[in-house]
Amino acid sequence: xxxxxxxxxxxxxxxxxxxxxxxxxxxxxxxxxxxxxxxxxxxxxxxxxxxxxxxxxxxxxxxxxxxxxxxxxxxxxxxxxxxxxxxxxxxxxxxxxxxxxxxxxxxxxxxxxxxxxxxxxxxxxxxxxxxxxxxxxxxxxxxxxxxxxxxxxxxxxxxxxxxxxxxxxxxxxxxxxxxxxxxxxxxxxxxxxxxxxxxxx
Numbered sequence: 001x002x003x004x005x006x007x008x009x010x011x012x013x014x015x016x017x018x019x020x021x022x023x024x025x026x027x028x029x030x031x032x033x034x035x036x037x038x039x040x041x042x043x044x045x046x047x048x049x050x051x052x053x054x055x056x057x058x059x060x061x062x063x064x065x066x067x068x069x070x071x072x073x074x075x076x077x078x079x080x081x082x083x084x085x086x087x088x089x090x091x092x093x094x095x096x097x098x099x100x101x102x103x104x105x106x107x108x109x110x111x112x113x114x115x116x117x118x119x120x121x122x123x124x125x126x127x128x129x130x131x132x133x134x135x136x137x138x139x140x141x142x143x144x145x146x147x148x149x150x151x152x153x154x155x156x157x158x159x160x161x162x163x164x165x166x167x168x169x170x171x172x173x174x175x176x177x178x179x180x181x182x183x184x185x186x187x188x189x190x191x192x193x194x195x196x197x198x199x200x201x
Contacts, residue, residue: 032137035162040119040127098177100197102133102185111136112185112195118177119168126171128157128183137163140189145171145180149196155180 098118104111114133120126128143135141141163146154157169171177177199185194 032164033162034164035167036165037161037168039129040121040168096177096201098181098199098201100183100199102135102183102195102197104136104195105193109136110138110187110192110194112197116183116197116199118171118199125173126175128169128171130167130169133165133167135160135163135185135194138187138192138194140187141194142186142188143169144184144186145175145177146182146184146186146196147180149182149184149193151184151186151191151193153180154184154186160185 097120100116102112102114102116104113112133112135114135115131116133117129117131118126119129128145130143141160143157143160144151144154145157146152155172155175157171161167181199183197183199185196186192187194
């Protein structure tokens with residue numbers, strides 16, 4: 001085998017390897033995935049304490065005790081109701097929610113549509129929820145909270161679960177949503193924006 005033929009075979013092998021790599025990277029563009037996660041369950045369950053009824057007393061004593069107990073329970077229920085109402089009012093004042101609408105890049109290739117909003121949970125955590133979401137698929141897509149559309153400074157919420165459907169992402173504790181107020185669908189491998197939404201309260 002002469003030198004020229006060896007060089008030709010080597011060149012063909014290199015082109016084949018590069019071609020395989022390109023196919024692997026762009027293959028997600030031609031496939032669609034869907035996820036449909038439910039709203040986070042933030043309900044808090046409560047336990048009622050059972051009280052034993054005192055025994056071995058006369059009917060008059062028992063009746064008086066029951067009446068006193070009913071009055072105490074009613075008072076406790078009224079106090080608990082007032083506390084719950086105050087708690088709800090305080091939460092409504094302190095909990096701030098954000099929402100926005102996705103906009104694609106407009107280049108005819110990369111796109112993202114749908115709504116995004118934050119949901120505050122009873123345990124103090126916050127979730128970012130994508131609703132009626134639809135995006136062009138691509139390799140290595142992530143969800144970022146960023147300060148701008150170029151991901152100059154960002155907080156990663158993890159890989160995009162699917163390019164279609166409703167999905168939830170946990171926001172790290174103490175994330176400043178006034179600062180990181182842009183939601184990006186970002187291709188990490190190539191540093192390309194697919195779409196973004198600006199969060200507003």
